[in-house]
Amino acid sequence: MGIQKDRVRFNVGGRIFETSSTTLANAGRNSFFGAIFDENWTLQSDHSDEYFIDRNPDCFAVILDLLRTGELYIPANIPEKLLYREALFYGLLHHVRSAKWGQFDGNRLRLSKSITGQAPGDGTAIRAGPDGGCCVAHGSMVHVYDWMLEEHAPITLDYQRVNDVGWIDSQNIVISVCERLGRGDGGMGLFSSSTGELRDKFQVNHENQVKSFTAGALSFSSDYKIFSSCKGRSNEYGIGVWDQVTGKQIDFFYEPPGWSLGDADKLQWLHGSNCLLVATLFPRKDNCYISLLDFRDKKMVWSWSDGGAPITVDEKRVRDAIAMEENSSICVVNEFEDLGFMDLRSTAGSIRWSSRSRLMKGNNMPDEPCYPKLALHEGQLFSSMNDCISVFCGPEWALTSRLRRSYGGSICDFSIGGDRLFALHSEENVFDIWETPPPPII
Numbered sequence: 001m002g003i004q005k006d007r008v009r010f011n012v013g014g015r016i017f018e019t020s021s022t023t024l025a026n027a028g029r030n031s032f033f034g035a036i037f038d039e040n041w042t043l044q045s046d047h048s049d050e051y052f053i054d055r056n057p058d059c060f061a062v063i064l065d066l067l068r069t070g071e072l073y074i075p076a077n078i079p080e081k082l083l084y085r086e087a088l089f090y091g092l093l094h095h096v097r098s099a100k101w102g103q104f105d106g107n108r109l110r111l112s113k114s115i116t117g118q119a120p121g122d123g124t125a126i127r128a129g130p131d132g133g134c135c136v137a138h139g140s141m142v143h144v145y146d147w148m149l150e151e152h153a154p155i156t157l158d159y160q161r162v163n164d165v166g167w168i169d170s171q172n173i174v175i176s177v178c179e180r181l182g183r184g185d186g187g188m189g190l191f192s193s194s195t196g197e198l199r200d201k202f203q204v205n206h207e208n209q210v211k212s213f214t215a216g217a218l219s220f221s222s223d224y225k226i227f228s229s230c231k232g233r234s235n236e237y238g239i240g241v242w243d244q245v246t247g248k249q250i251d252f253f254y255e256p257p258g259w260s261l262g263d264a265d266k267l268q269w270l271h272g273s274n275c276l277l278v279a280t281l282f283p284r285k286d287n288c289y290i291s292l293l294d295f296r297d298k299k300m301v302w303s304w305s306d307g308g309a310p311i312t313v314d315e316k317r318v319r320d321a322i323a324m325e326e327n328s329s330i331c332v333v334n335e336f337e338d339l340g341f342m343d344l345r346s347t348a349g350s351i352r353w354s355s356r357s358r359l360m361k362g363n364n365m366p367d368e369p370c371y372p373k374l375a376l377h378e379g380q381l382f383s384s385m386n387d388c389i390s391v392f393c394g395p396e397w398a399l400t401s402r403l404r405r406s407y408g409g410s411i412c413d414f415s416i417g418g419d420r421l422f423a424l425h426s427e428e429n430v431f432d433i434w435e436t437p438p439p440p441i442i
Contacts, residue, residue, distance in 0.1 A: 006020045010050070013051050013054065024067065026067045035107070054095055062074060074386045105436045106401065112436055114430055115431055115433070126423070126431055127165045128415040128420060128422050129417060133161055133193070139162070140161055142154065142162060144173070163177060166218040171194065174189070176228055177189075187215050189201050192319075206232065216263065219276065228242075230265065237262035238279060239264070239276065253295060256300070260289040274294070278292075281313060288304075290318075319335055320332065322375065323344070333374055335428070339392075353398070370410040372384055379393070382421075388411070389403040411426070412425065421435075
């Protein structure tokens with residue numbers, strides 16, 4: 001029989017705290033506090049008037065105040081990592097994170113932190129993890145950071161250049177690397193994000209033989225498939241597909257004559273249409289090739305290329321592309337920072353350019369400008385422009401805000417995930433973390 005009372009007393013590390021079951025109910029059923037009450041939030045124990053918890057009392061005071069007010073205030077004498085550790089013990093890590101930063105909104109992002117890595121420059125890619133962490137590829141190494149931005153053991157690929165990296169979940173990442181001739185290695189591997197341990201290696205089978213290959217751009221589908229652009233020494237040019245659970249190759253879309261798939265710079269899985277966007281862009285190839293592949297019918301259902309057609313100079317310099325399913329269109333960006341749009345419902349494949357070069361007037365160009373990159377998140381379009389990232393919203397994709405800082409040089413890559421935006425700079429091995437502050441509590 002439980003004790004029907006609203007007042008609860010805790011002795012935490014020798015300090016006494018009093019609160020109410022109403023306040024503790026804000027912790028949720030799956031928390032430490034939820035376990036000491038029944039389904040009606042009645043105390044399960046019929047003994048003492050006090051619960052003893054052998055934990056840090058200063059952190060407990062912060063967590064209790066969060067449950068009371070919904071606001072997080074961390075005194076200067078409490079290290080954030082200590083608070084996170086204590087919140088994890090009480091099952092309230094999500095509460096602390098939600099109070100620390102709000103739901104992602106590109107127009108409200110604020111620079112939270114910048115992290116300098118070990119190697120000077122030469123960043124290849126940055127990828128946001130699902131829980132707020134990230135990984136950074138530098139040459140033949142991948143540096144992995146958890147959501148507290150603590151670096152784990154780096155992953156070293158024995159001097160094989162990393163082409164892309166992607167998160168399967170918060171515990172596992174896939175890395176694609178170049179083949180090394182004469183070694184029979186290369187391709188893709190599944191690694192532990194916390195220890196760097198190689199857990200599985202993905203192979204390409206061609207004519208019933210295992211082939212070494214170079215794996216390039218990566219993408220993942222919601223039904224546990226991994227896609228990668230592939231280049232082999234025989235006829236293994238195209239897009240490979242692997243089962244995420246078993247690690248076995250389950251399909252391969254061979255590159256048709258006169259087209260480019262194996263050298264793709266970008267892959268994007270479209271959940272609504274069950275198709276894969278494949279983009280091979282300048283300067284990897286002299287011409288640009290963008291297509292949608294339907295693996296069910298082994299068909300290229302939409303395509304565009306600047307080869308063999310009377311087009312403008314701008315179109316020949318498409319640097320990135322992203323599909324926008326809700327708008328049935330593909331957005332591209334050129335080296336002049338102009339956005340262009342192509343209608344997926346049309347087979348003509350012409351680009352409607354929306355110039356924004358004028359937005360750059362008056363801005364100092366960095367010494368080493370980087371190619372623009374695109375991202376789409378929660379109905380907002382993001383585009384990197386040298387040392388800043390622009391945010392576009394609305395049906396006409398109007399410029400609504402811009403993210404910029406003065407250190408690190410041009411942005412060579414950026415990624416969004418776990419309610420954070422990560423931006424990797426080229427001139428210095430530094431990346432920025434942008435977060436949305438929580439909305440004010442009225």
